[in-house]
Amino acid sequence: xxxxxxxxxxxxxxxxxxxxxxxxxxxxxxxxxxxxxxxxxxxxxxxxxxxxxxxxxxxxxxxxxxxxxxxxxxxxxxxxxxxxxxxxxxxxxxxxxxxxxxxxxxxxxxxxxxxxxxxxxxxxxxxxxxxxxxxxxxxxxxxxxxxxxxxxxxxxxxxxxxxxxxxxxxxxxxxxxxxxxxxxxxxxxxxxxxxxxxxxxxxxxxxxxxxxxxxxxxxxxxxxxxxxxxxxxxxxxxxxxxxxxxxxxx
Amino acid sequence: xxxxxxxxxxxxxxxxxxxxxxxxxxxxxxxxxxxxxxxxxxxxxxxxxxxxxxxxxxxxxxxxxxxxxxxxxxxxxxxxxxxxxxxxxxxxxxxxxxxxxxxxxxxxxxxxxxxxxxxxxxxxxxxxxxxxxxxxxxxxxxxxxxxxxxxxxxxxxxxxxxxxxxxxxxxxxxxxxxxxxxxxxxxxxxxxxxxxxxxxxxxxxxxxxxxxxxxxxxxxxxxxxxxxxxxxxxxxxxxxxxxxxxxxxxxxxxxxxxxxxxxxxxxxxxxxxxxxxxxxxxxxxxxxxxxxxxxxxxxxxxxxxxxxxxxxxxxxxxxxxxxxxxxxxxxxxxxxxxxxxxxxxxxxxxxxxxxxxxxxxxxxxxxxxxxxxxxxxxxxxxxxxxxxxxxxxxxxxxxxxxxxxxxxxxxxxxxxxxxxxxxxxxxxxxxxxxx
Numbered sequence: 073x074x075x076x077x078x079x080x081x082x083x084x085x086x087x088x089x090x091x092x093x094x095x096x097x098x099x100x101x102x103x104x105x106x107x108x109x110x111x112x113x114x115x116x117x118x119x120x121x122x123x124x125x126x127x128x129x130x131x132x133x134x135x136x137x138x139x140x141x142x143x144x145x146x147x148x149x150x151x152x153x154x155x156x157x158x159x160x161x162x163x164x165x166x167x168x169x170x171x172x173x174x175x176x177x178x179x180x181x182x183x184x185x186x187x188x189x190x191x192x193x194x195x196x197x198x199x200x201x202x203x204x205x206x207x208x209x210x211x212x213x214x215x216x217x218x219x220x221x222x223x224x225x226x227x228x229x230x231x232x233x234x235x236x237x238x239x240x241x242x243x244x245x246x247x248x249x250x251x252x253x254x255x256x257x258x259x260x261x262x263x264x265x266x267x268x269x270x271x272x273x274x275x276x277x278x279x280x281x282x283x284x285x286x287x288x289x290x291x292x293x294x295x296x297x298x299x300x301x302x303x304x305x306x307x308x309x310x311x312x313x314x315x316x317x318x319x320x321x322x
Numbered sequence: 323x324x325x326x327x328x329x330x331x332x333x334x335x336x337x338x339x340x341x342x343x344x345x346x347x348x349x350x351x352x353x354x355x356x357x358x359x360x361x362x363x364x365x366x367x368x369x370x371x372x373x374x375x376x377x378x379x380x381x382x383x384x385x386x387x388x389x390x391x392x393x394x395x396x397x398x399x400x401x402x403x404x405x406x407x408x409x410x411x412x413x414x415x416x417x418x419x420x421x422x423x424x425x426x427x428x429x430x431x432x433x434x435x436x437x438x439x440x441x442x443x444x445x446x447x448x449x450x451x452x453x454x455x456x457x458x459x460x461x462x463x464x465x466x467x468x469x470x471x472x473x474x475x476x477x478x479x480x481x482x483x484x485x486x487x488x489x490x491x492x493x494x495x496x497x498x499x500x501x502x503x504x505x506x507x508x509x510x511x512x513x514x515x516x517x518x519x520x521x522x523x524x525x526x527x528x529x530x531x532x533x534x535x536x537x538x539x540x541x542x543x544x545x546x547x548x549x550x551x552x553x554x555x556x557x558x559x560x561x562x563x564x565x566x567x568x569x570x571x572x573x574x575x576x577x578x579x580x581x582x583x584x585x586x587x588x589x590x591x592x593x594x595x596x597x598x599x600x601x602x603x604x605x606x607x608x609x610x611x612x613x614x615x616x617x618x619x620x621x622x623x624x625x626x627x628x629x630x631x632x633x634x635x636x637x638x639x640x641x642x643x644x645x646x647x648x649x650x651x652x653x654x655x656x657x658x659x660x661x662x663x664x665x666x667x668x669x670x671x672x673x674x675x676x677x678x679x680x681x682x683x684x685x686x687x688x689x690x691x692x693x694x695x696x697x698x699x700x701x702x703x704x705x706x707x708x709x710x711x712x713x714x715x716x717x718x719x720x721x722x723x724x725x726x727x728x729x730x731x732x733x734x735x736x737x738x739x740x741x742x743x744x745x746x747x748x749x750x751x752x753x754x755x756x757x
Binding site for chain 1 (some may be wrong): 667668702703704705707708709710711712713714716722723726727729730
């Protein structure tokens with residue numbers, strides 16, 4: 073589904089990713105872990121197409137096509153979803169309007185008819201139930217005045233609504249207390265399907281207590297220094313990132 | 323033979339023609355013309371803070387036809403372009419002349435009456451010129467008073483449903499010559515009355531026109547008035563609006579101005595909070611494009627204690643347009659326990675757009691709460707990326723974000739049919755306003 077090969081990327085002329093390669097197959101959950109500044113968020117944002125990040129070399133192929141040349145909205149319409157570390161507040165933009173525009177854009181891209189208001193409202197209720205969030209949220213401005221936990225759950229609701237093929241969670245656990253973390257993790261589990269892949273970017277292992285990854289990658293200084301199964305995350309929990317950092321330095 | 327009349331000759335000839343009518347305003351007009359002769363237009367901007375950011379030389383240079391002859395306008399053609407609502411009562415003037423065809427006053431509301439010059443009774447006409455002081459204002463106000471041929475005098479005596487606003491509609495249409503109109507309004511909201519007034523200045527011409535309006539508003543004790551003002555002029559037209567408001571004890575006045583364009587458009591608004599416990603809300607939305615220039619000049623005086631004022635102005639600018647926000651709140655020594663807040667925000671969508679924003683507070687009382695702020699910026703890049711990342715294309719994202727920005731002001735409008743009209747006006751402009 074996703075094949076990243078020798079990816080080099082930079083932000084305002086500073087190279088952040090220095091030859092990253094990874095392959096994600098349908099239905100797999102990949103955790104990308106690493107110390108701060110290692111390039112985790114850059115990787116997530118590059119996949120979503122954030123304009124401040126520049127791809128210098130390497131390739132990213134998604135569903136057999138070059139992903140880098142596509143605009144962020146086209147990537148989203150073709151099934152990539154980024155759950156933001158800091159979801160953006162959109163004052164005065166109602167969730168209803170925002171999500172309806174997003175769902176319709178995706179359907180139009182796939183050659184399907186836009187949803188009738190009634191159909192959309194039913195879908196919203198069903199998905200809100202699935203990710204355990206109050207459906208009344210729909211009449212509020214997007215993320216405005218939301219608590220940290222509400223914002224992250226609202227991201228999960230958007231994920232559920234847009235039914236992506238590849239969902240990227242960028243530090244979804246940051247700023248959440250244990251209860252909020254569990255709620256979010258449970259909804260991610262709800263949203264796992266045999267076709268849908270996840271890339272879970274996280275600093276801590278704690279999210280992975282609830283969300284078992286198929287693969288764990290340790291990203292240090294722009295490169296994956298070690299890959300393994302779920303148990304690799306536990307090693308990090310016990311001994312931190314020091315050993316990986318030292319490994320790169322030597 | 324070609325005419326060699328100078329602008330001054332034209333103003334004088336028009337003034338003399340008005341005076342020939344020998345009506346109840348003869349003395350007032352004479353006094354005003356003398357004032358206009360003395361001060362002229364405020365073209366010298368040096369040292370003149372009131373006009374520092376707006377150059378009115380293009381207005382002063384113009385040579386205008388000042389005629390009272392009925393307009394040659396196709397009413398059926400222009401009708402769909404005008405603000406309207408099912409239960410609105412409208413008094414309309416086309417190119418300065420009363421239009422029976424566009425007016426819908428049926429006299430069914432006894433709580434509100436609207437008269438024109440010919441029918442205004444003397445006790446009301448005495449009050450015209452009492453709030454807009456000729457000697458204090460600049461040449462524009464004086465010129466309007468020297469030249470107005472007709473006027474609208476509104477008197478509110480009781481409570482009028484917000485669903486049934488009164489609209490004073492001033493329309494200008496395509497004319498062979500640049501034309502000057504002088505709309506004149508007096509509103510008296512009597513004690514404990516409640517009403518909604520819409521003042522619309524609409525220009526349908528593609529050429530030059532100049533409307534020079536004066537509106538006087540008296541809000542008596544305990545009265546409440548919502549005053550909505552719409553300015554929708556072409557990119558070649560000029561509009562100077564002078565609005566003077568005096569509020570009595572425990573009165574409430576809300577002004578919401580919506581300016582959707584003009585070559586030069588000035589909204590010169592003075593409010594005097596002259597009664598304790600009075601409240602005033604001044605909101606505005608301005609959207610400027612091409613070479614438009616919109617200037618909101620506000621002067622608000624807290625003269626008595628326990629009064630509250632709130633101001634929220636928002637601008638959306640594109641092209642090479644310019645906007646000015648100059649708002650002064652003066653809190654006099656007696657005005658203890660004043661609460662005043664003033665905010666101006668601007669969204670700049672192009673490199674060529676420019677805003678001069680200057681909120682200011684002058685406080686002479688010691689027990690007050692006053693706040694002000696101004697901002698100018700571009701559309702939030704994070705907001706755009708957030709929407710793109712959900713599959714919403716850039717054009718739709720732009721439309722949604724700009725509409726939401728404008729809606730913050732429009733949503734204050736309590737008359738739904740007017741809110742709908744304003745939202746339509748914004749939507750119509752959106753293709754020009756994008757990032």
